[in-house]
Amino acid sequence: MSALSEGESEILFIDLSRGKAVKQPVKPEDTKLYLGGRGFNSKTLFEMLNGPIDPLSVENIIALGNGAFAGTALPMTSRLHISTISPLSGILGDGNAGGEFSAMMRYAGYDGIVILGRAERPSYVWIEDEEVEIRDASELWGMKSGELVDTLRDEHGDDVSVAGIGPAGEHLVRFATTMVDKYHAGARGSGAVWATKNLKAIAIRGTKGVEPADPETFYKLSREDLEYFKKSEFVRRIYSVIGTHYGMMSWYPGWKYFQSHLGPDDLPEGLRPRDFAEFEVGRTQCYSCPLACKDVYYLPKSGEYGTSSEFESIYALGSNNGITDTEAILRMEHLADEYGMDVITLGDTIAMARFLHEKGLISDKELDGVSLEWGDAEGQIELVKMTAYRRGFGNKLAEGYRNFAKLVGKEVLAYSYDVKGLNRGWYEVDFMNGIFTLAHATSTRGADHLRGRSWAYWENDVNMDPEAVKRMLEAGLPDYRKDPVGALIEAERACTLADSLGRCKGSINMWFQAVPLVWKYPVFKGTAMLLKAFTGMEFTEKDVVEATDRIYLTEMAINVRQGIRKKHYDVKFPPELAKTERFRRQVKRHWEMVDEYLERRGCDVETAYPKREALERLGIGKVADAIDGKDFPEWDGPPLWPLESYPGGE
Amino acid sequence: MFVLGVIYENCTGCHLCELACSYKHGGTFNPLLSRITILTKPEVQTSVQVYCLQCNDAACERVCPVDAIKRDKSGAYVIDYSRCIGCRECAYACPFGAISFDFKARPIKCDLCGGEPECVDVCPHDAIIFGPEEKVSRELKRAKATGVAYGIYGGAESPYRRKKAEEAENFLREIWKRNEGLEL
Ligand code: SF4
Ligand code: SF4
Numbered sequence: 001m002s003a004l005s006e007g008e009s010e011i012l013f014i015d016l017s018r019g020k021a022v023k024q025p026v027k028p029e030d031t032k033l034y035l036g037g038r039g040f041n042s043k044t045l046f047e048m049l050n051g052p053i054d055p056l057s058v059e060n061i062i063a064l065g066n067g068a069f070a071g072t073a074l075p076m077t078s079r080l081h082i083s084t085i086s087p088l089s090g091i092l093g094d095g096n097a098g099g100e101f102s103a104m105m106r107y108a109g110y111d112g113i114v115i116l117g118r119a120e121r122p123s124y125v126w127i128e129d130e131e132v133e134i135r136d137a138s139e140l141w142g143m144k145s146g147e148l149v150d151t152l153r154d155e156h157g158d159d160v161s162v163a164g165i166g167p168a169g170e171h172l173v174r175f176a177t178t179m180v181d182k183y184h185a186g187a188r189g190s191g192a193v194w195a196t197k198n199l200k201a202i203a204i205r206g207t208k209g210v211e212p213a214d215p216e217t218f219y220k221l222s223r224e225d226l227e228y229f230k231k232s233e234f235v236r237r238i239y240s241v242i243g244t245h246y247g248m249m250s251w252y253p254g255w256k257y258f259q260s261h262l263g264p265d266d267l268p269e270g271l272r273p274r275d276f277a278e279f280e281v282g283r284t285q286c287y288s289c290p291l292a293c294k295d296v297y298y299l300p301k302s303g304e305y306g307t308s309s310e311f312e313s314i315y316a317l318g319s320n321n322g323i324t325d326t327e328a329i330l331r332m333e334h335l336a337d338e339y340g341m342d343v344i345t346l347g348d349t350i351a352m353a354r355f356l357h358e359k360g361l362i363s364d365k366e367l368d369g370v371s372l373e374w375g376d377a378e379g380q381i382e383l384v385k386m387t388a389y390r391r392g393f394g395n396k397l398a399e400g401y402r403n404f405a406k407l408v409g410k411e412v413l414a415y416s417y418d419v420k421g422l423n424r425g426w427y428e429v430d431f432m433n434g435i436f437t438l439a440h441a442t443s444t445r446g447a448d449h450l451r452g453r454s455w456a457y458w459e460n461d462v463n464m465d466p467e468a469v470k471r472m473l474e475a476g477l478p479d480y481r482k483d484p485v486g487a488l489i490e491a492e493r494a495c496t497l498a499d500s501l502g503r504c505k506g507s508i509n510m511w512f513q514a515v516p517l518v519w520k521y522p523v524f525k526g527t528a529m530l531l532k533a534f535t536g537m538e539f540t541e542k543d544v545v546e547a548t549d550r551i552y553l554t555e556m557a558i559n560v561r562q563g564i565r566k567k568h569y570d571v572k573f574p575p576e577l578a579k580t581e582r583f584r585r586q587v588k589r590h591w592e593m594v595d596e597y598l599e600r601r602g603c604d605v606e607t608a609y610p611k612r613e614a615l616e617r618l619g620i621g622k623v624a625d626a627i628d629g630k631d632f633p634e635w636d637g638p639p640l641w642p643l644e645s646y647p648g649g650e
Numbered sequence: 651m652f653v654l655g656v657i658y659e660n661c662t663g664c665h666l667c668e669l670a671c672s673y674k675h676g677g678t679f680n681p682l683l684s685r686i687t688i689l690t691k692p693e694v695q696t697s698v699q700v701y702c703l704q705c706n707d708a709a710c711e712r713v714c715p716v717d718a719i720k721r722d723k724s725g726a727y728v729i730d731y732s733r734c735i736g737c738r739e740c741a742y743a744c745p746f747g748a749i750s751f752d753f754k755a756r757p758i759k760c761d762l763c764g765g766e767p768e769c770v771d772v773c774p775h776d777a778i779i780f781g782p783e784e785k786v787s788r789e790l791k792r793a794k795a796t797g798v799a800y801g802i803y804g805g806a807e808s809p810y811r812r813k814k815a816e817e818a819e820n821f822l823r824e825i826w827k828r829n830e831g832l833e834l
């Protein structure tokens with residue numbers, strides 16, 4: 001029995017308007033074309049939506065996909081991919097979360113769950129293998145992530161996995177997340193979409209397990225990959241000890257709204273890995289992961305336990321706001337989990353507000369007594385709460401980053417360092433031969449580090465195993481020092497692949513994590529071997545590459561319908577710098593790189609639409625039918641509602 | 651004699667042992683068919699491995715009405731399914747809940763993989779150990795002693811973990827040095 005052969009696994013469509021669940025078998029050819037996870041989700045979104053839509057309208061859908069290798073012993077394959085049209089950016093909004101949900105989906109027999117429509121009253125869905133029930137959730141509405149999971153486990157058993165939303169989702173905070181098993185957050189903004197559907201949670205238990213077509217080969221390859229990580233000194237002495245706090249030393253966290261960046265020797269006390277370790281009481285991870293990248297911490301002041309204080313939360317909520325109080329940062333991170341909010345957008349939006357306030361672009365009058373002094377930790381804990389419930393000034397912050405800037409005033413947009421509504425700080429084009437700025441521009445969900453950027457220059461891989469990086473380069477991995485565009489495209493393939501296999505891209509972003517066995521069978525050969533052993537179908541390295549390209553171009557087409565054009569592949573600098581000669585030259589270089597990228601991706605260089613011939617070559621000419629020769633209203637972020645019309649909005 | 655020991659403090663709840671076990675005993679990945687079960691509450695850092703301890707005086711062996719449970723040379727109590735009548739009395743008698751049922755309501759239990767336990771092999775955090783008695787007991791003491799220093803009970807500062815993190819910081823700097831001038 002192979003979980004991926006016909007009839008063995010299904011996509012579950014839950015139509016909340018009609019109160020019905022419909023199942024469709026996963027066809028082997030779909031696996032071949034789109035792999036699973038993110039691939040299935042993007043295909044579903046493209047086929048079921050007829051953009052442009054308001055992400056908070058009932059037409060939006062949420063797709064949950066577990067990835068081709070979910071539930072197996074191949075390590076780190078438990079990422080649940082969540083896709084929707086994002087209320088934060090107005091384009092494709094997807095991301096993945098750990099926890100046990102994706103394995104449970106597989107064990108229950110589903111490789112996709114698609115949620116449509118809107119329930120009449122607050123509801124949750126209970127799934128146990130074939131049984132799917134839509135149940136009343138009026139008692140659950142209002143609950144935070146932790147209480148929600150505990151309550152549903154009391155009801156259905158302590159081994160069920162729960163995906164759902166906290167109060168931030170309910171209040172339509174535009175960067176509310178889908179929360180899996182309390183602590184694992186995914187796809188910023190998706191949490192608000194759950195709420196528009198009156199859906200609080202899905203609880204799931206599966207009993208069926210999963211069996212590869214060729215168990216022996218599959219298990220052998222999986223064990224090989226596992227042993228690689230277990231034996232690594234880098235893993236044992238760094239990764240499993242400080243997890244992503246590694247980034248505080250290596251990734252130059254922004255200080256006071258990216259006005260400077262902290263190198264390893266500039267880290268103030270309070271922000272070093274050792275400072276966070278003092279609050280640690282244990283380590284944990286997602287299902288089937290050997291790395292223990294997540295800390296479990298205890299906060300003496302509030303008596304709370306929390307999990308996974310990652311680099312992102314420390315820089316966004318901490319350093320970028322000038323805050324160095326370790327316990328306060330952990331507390332905010334924990335509150336963000338409890339309310340179900342994305343820490344990056346939350347922290348960076350507050351940091352932007354502080355910056356604008358300092359510049360006199362936000363007046364004290366607008367603040368209703370809130371303090372926006374740099375480094376005010378206690379004040380920020382309050383702000384986090386106000387944002388989750390859209391109280392006072394929090395109502396504006398809840399609109400999220402670029403939308404918040406827009407509310408403050410058009411002239412302020414220049415300080416929103418976003419691409420397509422998402423923000424990942426600003427960088428010079430000359431930095432790392434242009435891959436940072438290009439990666440932010442070409443990501444199909446807006447500026448982001450997890451779409452290819454970090455893989456294009458294998459920084460972290462080099463720290464773990466430089467010899468393996470050499471082997472990858474010898475096997476034909478493009479080198480960013482000579483071919484930055486090629487390096488980024490290959491890196492985007494790696495990320496698309498990982499998201500579609502359900503594999504973690506690495507909380508310390510690495511090829512070794514994203515692409516199984518890449519250290520031994522570069523670049524995608526190991527994946528092809530695993531796919532063949534798992535599905536019983538022929539899979540070559542070329543098949544793998546084409547699947548990822550198919551997925552990427554499909555996502556570009558989704559965004560075209562949401563109004564994305566060539567001009568939205570831009571690069572942003574602080575306005576004072578943008579005027580200078582040095583930066584004007586860099587802007588020119590950026591657009592040259594974008595042109596080369598579009599050309600090599602098979603897109604029209606004038607419009608950035610994927611070209612028919614490229615789509616047909618990949619066997620998805622129907623995607624071209626939906627966009628060719630059509631004009632869609634130009635993107636300018638999602639439509640924003642009047643502030644008082646949001647639940648709780650003041 | 652070889653014994654199998656568990657160190658609760660080291661277990662992070664990754665479930666890899668369950669997947670390895672169910673594969674080894676039937677070629678499928680299904681935690682419900684694993685002979686080892688991980689009960690986990692990650693938020694308070696307790697993951698507990700539940701499985702057969704191969705007691706010296708085993709309740710399961712005693713209660714079996716048809717003598718289907720026998721100790722083999724690796725020290726494991728093994729069910730002889732050609733005799734087993736599927737009454738599940740052994741599971742009810744086990745003081746640790748270490749015997750599960752499969753989907754045919756038959757009892758399944760740890761058989762030490764014939765002397766080469768797969769779970770021990772996969773566990774990334776040395777939370778399951780297998781070896782001669784004296785070695786296991788030594789390992790256990792060492793782990794427990796550090797466990798206390800770990801501050802696993804919460805609340806107290808964790809000087810031990812701080813030290814480990816500091817070592818990690820230093821090791822990273824070492825790697826950077828090592829990589830200086832690396833030709834790629
Ligand atoms: S590395 Fe961290 S985020 Fe990735 S699967 Fe492991 S525990 Fe989860
Ligand atoms: S279930 Fe089988 S092995 Fe267990 S007590 Fe009954 S007969 Fe013996």
Ligand code: SF4
Nearest residue numbers: 661662664665667773
């Ligand atoms: S493999 Fe080890 S760490 Fe993982 S759940 Fe099993 S005993 Fe715990």
